[in-house]
Amino acid sequence: MQFSIGVEYALHCLLYMVDIPSGKAVGIKDLATFQGVSETYLSKVYTKLRKAGIVKSISGVNGGYELARIPESITFWNIVEAVEGTTPLFQCAEIRQNEILFDKNNLPDTYTKCPCLIKVVMVEAEDQMRQYLNNKTLGWLHEQVSNKIPEEHGKATIEWFNNTKSR
Numbered sequence: 001m002q003f004s005i006g007v008e009y010a011l012h013c014l015l016y017m018v019d020i021p022s023g024k025a026v027g028i029k030d031l032a033t034f035q036g037v038s039e040t041y042l043s044k045v046y047t048k049l050r051k052a053g054i055v056k057s058i059s060g061v062n063g064g065y066e067l068a069r070i071p072e073s074i075t076f077w078n079i080v081e082a083v084e085g086t087t088p089l090f091q092c093a094e095i096r097q098n099e100i101l102f103d104k105n106n107l108p109d110t111y112t113k114c115p116c117l118i119k120v121v122m123v124e125a126e127d128q129m130r131q132y133l134n135n136k137t138l139g140w141l142h143e144q145v146s147n148k149i150p151e152e153h154g155k156a157t158i159e160w161f162n163n164t165k166s167r
Contacts, residue, residue: 006045006083009037011141013046014054014079018071018142019158025057025064030164034157045083052082072139077130079138090122 013031020026028046032039046065049055056068067074094116146154 001089003080003084006041006048007080009035009042010045010049010079010083011076011138013042014049014067014074014138015141015145016157016161017055017065017067018138019154020066020161022066024162025062025066026161027064027164030064030161034160048082049079052078054078054082067138070139071142072137074138075134076136076141077133080133088123089126090119092116092119092122 012035016031016034017026028043029039031046032042035042046055050057050065050068053068054074055065057063057065
C-alpha cells in the first residue's frame with residue numbers, strides 16, 4: 001500500500017494556507033512555486049480537495065483557494081480520501097470460493113455466508129488507520145510544525161504568501 005505524492009503535497013500546501021487571513025485566496029501558481037511542484041499536478045489535487053469540501057475556490061482577479069473549514073475540523077483522513085478516493089484499500093475477490101476441490105455450484109456455507117477472515121483482518125487494519133488519521137487534524141499539524149520550525153521561517157512563509165500578488 002502506498003499513498004500518492006498528492007497526499008503529501010496536499011498536506012504541505014494546506015498547512016501553508018492555515019495562516020492566510022480569511023477572505024484572502026491563495027493561487028495554485030503560488031502554492032506550486034513555493035512547494036516546487038508542477039502547477040498542473042497541484043491543480044488536479046486541489047480540484048479533489050475542493051470537491052471534498054476541504055478548500056473552496058474564489059474567483060476573480062485575486063482568486064484562488066481558501067480553506068473551506070477550520071483547520072481543527074480537517075483530518076488527515078479527510079485529505080487522504082479526497083486525494084486517493086474512498087475505495088477500500090483491500091479488495092476481497094472471494095478467491096477462496098475458487099478452490100479446485102469445491103463444486104462451485106454447491107459451496108459450503110462457511111465459504112458463502114461467513115466473511116473471509118483475511119478480509120476481516122484487512123478491514124480492521126484499515127479501520128485502525130482511519131481512526132488514527134481522523135485523530136490528526138490540520139490544526140494539530142500546524143501547532144506541531146509551528147513549535148518545531150524557527151520563528152523567523154514561519155514569519156517569512158506567512159509574509160511570502162501575503163505578498164504574492166505584489167510580485
